[in-house]
Amino acid sequence: MYSEIVMEHFKNPRNVGRIEDADGIGEVGNPVCGDMMTITLKVKDDRIEDIKFETFGCGAAIAVSSMVTEMAKGKTLEEALKITNKSVAEKLEGLPKNKLHCSNLGADALHQAIMNYYERRGRRPTLRKRRREKVEPLEKPEGHCYCPYCDVELTEEAPTCTLCGKPTTHRHE
Amino acid sequence: MGTIYLDHISATPLHPEVRRAMMDYLNNGFGNPVSQHRIGDAALEALEEARAAVARLINAKPEEVVFTSGGTESINHAIKGVAFAKAKRGKHIITSNIEHNAVLKSLRMLERVGYRVTSIPVDKFGLVDPDHVKNAITHETILVSIMHANNEIGTIEPIAEIGRITRERNIPFHCDAVASAGVVPVDVKQMEVDLLSIAANQFYGPSGVGALYIRPKTEIWALLDGGMQENSHRAGTHNMLGIVGMGKAAELAREEMDQRVEHVLRLKKAFIDGLGLIDEIIVNGHPTQSLPNLASISVRYVEGEGMMLLLDEEGICVSTRSACASGSLRASHVLLSIGRDYATAQGTLLFSFGITNTLEEVERGLEALKKVVATLRNISPLYRKQKEG
Numbered sequence: 001m002y003s004e005i006v007m008e009h010f011k012n013p014r015n016v017g018r019i020e021d022a023d024g025i026g027e028v029g030n031p032v033c034g035d036m037m038t039i040t041l042k043v044k045d046d047r048i049e050d051i052k053f054e055t056f057g058c059g060a061a062i063a064v065s066s067m068v069t070e071m072a073k074g075k076t077l078e079e080a081l082k083i084t085n086k087s088v089a090e091k092l093e094g095l096p097k098n099k100l101h102c103s104n105l106g107a108d109a110l111h112q113a114i115m116n117y118y119e120r121r122g123r124r125p126t127l128r129k130r131r132r133e134k135v136e137p138l139e140k141p142e143g144h145c146y147c148p149y150c151d152v153e154l155t156e157e158a159p160t161c162t163l164c165g166k167p168t169t170h171r172h173e
Numbered sequence: 174m175g176t177i178y179l180d181h182i183s184a185t186p187l188h189p190e191v192r193r194a195m196m197d198y199l200n201n202g203f204g205n206p207v208s209q210h211r212i213g214d215a216a217l218e219a220l221e222e223a224r225a226a227v228a229r230l231i232n233a234k235p236e237e238v239v240f241t242s243g244g245t246e247s248i249n250h251a252i253k254g255v256a257f258a259k260a261k262r263g264k265h266i267i268t269s270n271i272e273h274n275a276v277l278k279s280l281r282m283l284e285r286v287g288y289r290v291t292s293i294p295v296d297k298f299g300l301v302d303p304d305h306v307k308n309a310i311t312h313e314t315i316l317v318s319i320m321h322a323n324n325e326i327g328t329i330e331p332i333a334e335i336g337r338i339t340r341e342r343n344i345p346f347h348c349d350a351v352a353s354a355g356v357v358p359v360d361v362k363q364m365e366v367d368l369l370s371i372a373a374n375q376f377y378g379p380s381g382v383g384a385l386y387i388r389p390k391t392e393i394w395a396l397l398d399g400g401m402q403e404n405s406h407r408a409g410t411h412n413m414l415g416i417v418g419m420g421k422a423a424e425l426a427r428e429e430m431d432q433r434v435e436h437v438l439r440l441k442k443a444f445i446d447g448l449g450l451i452d453e454i455i456v457n458g459h460p461t462q463s464l465p466n467l468a469s470i471s472v473r474y475v476e477g478e479g480m481m482l483l484l485d486e487e488g489i490c491v492s493t494r495s496a497c498a499s500g501s502l503r504a505s506h507v508l509l510s511i512g513r514d515y516a517t518a519q520g521t522l523l524f525s526f527g528i529t530n531t532l533e534e535v536e537r538g539l540e541a542l543k544k545v546v547a548t549l550r551n552i553s554p555l556y557r558k559q560k561e562g
Contacts, residue, residue: 010479011486016552027554035476038554054554056516058478058495062552 002059003093009063014070017052024117026109035061039069039109043117047076053109060099067091068106077114083107177534180490181375182324182352182467182525187418188377194421195379195414206411207402216413223420227384230423231350231369232360239385239406240416244351246396247370247385248275250407251347254393255316255368256283259345263313264288269301269330270510271323276349277506280318293319298459299328299511303335310342317346321364322353325494325507325523326458327467329353336365345391351375351383355426356466357434367391373415377528378422382415433528438465440526440535447539451546453559457511457521466527469494471513472520474556475549480522483548487541492523516555 002010022040029036035057042050051073053065068088072080085107089095118124178186187195198219204212206220221235228235241247256266268280270292280290291309293301301319310317317339322329332348339346347368350359354369355376361369368391372383387393387406399408426433445468448454457469472480477495484491494505495518508518524538550556 007482010482013552018554018557036554054552054557056474056553056555057476059482061476062479 001096002063003095006060006063006092006095009066009092010059013053013062013066015052015066015073016054018054019050019052022113023120024113024115026111026113026116028109028112029057029105035105037061037065037105037109039065039113041113041117043077046078048072048074048080051110051113057105058099060095061105063092064088064095064106065109068110072110077117081111081114083110176488176490177530177537178490179524179526179530179534179538180492181527182523183492184374184380185377185527186529187379188422188425190425191378191418191421195418198414198417202413202417206413207400216411219413219417219420220411223416223423226420226424226427227371230359230427231354231371231386232362233386236404237361237386237388239387239403240411240419241383241385241407242412243374243381243383244273244349244370244372245275245383247372247383248273248347248349248351249279250385250396251368251370251387251393252276252279252316252318253283254396255345255347255391256288257394258392259315263311263315265291265311265313265315267291267293267306267309267314267317269293269295269319271295271299271326271328271507272318272320273324273349273351276318276320289313295328295510297512298462299323299326299457299507300459300462301330301335303331303338306335307338310338310344314342314344317344319346319348320352321348321350321359321369322357322464323458323507324352324467325505325521326469326511327352327463328459329357329462329464332364332366339367340365345393352464352467355423356464358430361386361388368393373419373422376422376426379415379418382412382419384419429528434465436528437526437530440530440532441465441468443532444468444524444526444535444539447536450539451543455513455517457508457513466525468524468526470522470524471508471517472522472546473517474520474553474559475546476519477521479549480520480542480545483545484522484538484541487545489538489541491538492525494521494523495519 019040019042023043024041026039038054040052041048051069053069055062055065071083085104088106202216202219204216206213206217224235224238228238241250264287266280266288268276268290284290293305293309295301306317319330319335321332336346345367348366349370351370351372352375353359354371367388369386374380395406397408402408402411445456453473455471457471477493481491481493494508504515504518508521
């Protein structure tokens with residue numbers, strides 16, 4: 001069900017671990033919803049010199065973490081902020097539909113680690129970009145909101161699930 | 174290093190004798206058992222022979238056995254068939270919190286059309302307390318449906334005790350015995366059930382064929398309307414090849430049951446003993462009152478789908494009950510019901526053993542598991558946090 005490249009990253013994940021004296025830390029997800037991802041960064045001259053991840057989650061979540069760290073490594077912070085959930089999923093040649101939320105975690109954790117670096121330095125990124133990307137709807141945003149984490153249809157349009165607080169997706173019948 | 178199949182709870186391989194019986198039928202039979210000529214009669218003979226074998230497996234009479242397309246159809250038929258037939262008497266149904274989705278979703282469908290469902294909680298082993306069933310009964314209760322053995326944790330429920338309660342009150346009792354029939358003794362008389370669902374692919378028969386036991390005089394509607402097959406309980410031309418296979422499989426299961434139970438139980442014990450090598454593993458289900466062929470474990474701080482995929486790389490085939498591996502992303506309702514937290518439920522694997530497995534295969538399975546758990550815990554932020562206190 002996974003693409004070859006997803007399986008390859010899952011079986012041989014890059015940049016596993018945790019940088020102890022990290023310059024930035026990003027932690028997203030929570031085990032209640034099934035996955036959790038931590039990214040630690042080392043920054044030199046505004047460039048990501050080293051990056052490592054730890055993930056509790058399925059094969060897709062681990063492959064996404066591996067890919068996002070590989071994409072970010074060596075990039076400037078501003079370049080790294082341009083990495084989106086979508087671009088990670090694309091690099092992995094797609095994910096099964098019910099796994100798209102895993103790709104959301106990857107870029108979110110990276111962006112959070114970068115923002116954490118800026119905060120520690122008391123700086124703001126010059127690039128004006130929302131830290132949290134709007135979640136790509138799985139289908140056209142008609143129909144109603146659905147939380148893939150809790151497997152419930154939400155009664156009203158909501159960007160996040162009323163039960164677990166994670167991003168919802170839209171789907172139609 | 175060949176493949177080691179430790180997923181018999183999902184499907185069992187065909188027994189060689191079942192395959193032979195099916196090949197024989199494929200080569201020689203094709204008729205419709207409903208036809209009143211010699212070719213039809215030959216098919217009818219094969220059909221009734223299979224029916225008698227399935228009946229013997231569960232201590233029923235042949236005329237009480239209806240062939241279906243498998244466990245899911247049997248369950249849907251039992252629940253919806255009784256609910257519709259008794260709608261005028263009442264609309265209350267009792268079940269447990271750990272039933273299979275075929276039961277849960279059939280009941281959810283009935284709730285949408287006005288039925289009420291009471292779901293009984295289970296204890297930490299997954300056991301239903303028969304008194305809870307008794308106390309849930311109202312004058313509107315028209316059906317009780319409780320599974321025999323749970324397919325995720327293996328716990329075997331006190332069906333006979335529940336059967337006594339429902340029989341006294343004349344309430345139809347359906348038992349989902351898909352995970353247990355053909356594996357451990359199932360006796361519809363002793364269990365005092367009115368309906369019982371079974372499937373052939375749990376006892377070395379083919380997939381896509383099952384049976385529903387219907388006690389005489391049980392009020393039940395058909396799900397599939399059409400011809401007069403199966404005493405008008407189930408219309409449609411018979412899946413003769415599957416039925417012949419199921420009959421043979423039932424015959425073998427009955428004859429070989431004691432040896433089979435002894436064999437898989439030895440493997441299960443060796444497996445559970447060997448788990449001591451890995452820290453922070455929980456064995457799910459009742460320690461003794463459980464399926465002899467299934468070991469359900471929750472490995473803390475790692476997720477099940479990842480373990481299952483890496484085990485597959487090592488040639489070991491198992492099931493996971495991690496939400497990530499299913500269509501929905503919700504943790505298993507069974508594991509939550511027995512008190513596992515979400516994260517622990519996510520790390521659940523099912524190892525299920527069969528008659529062709531060996532102790533060496535179990536050892537290899539354990540070695541692979543140990544390696545895979547170490548690999549994934551090395552990536553897990555939860556495991557690191559736990560180690561750091």
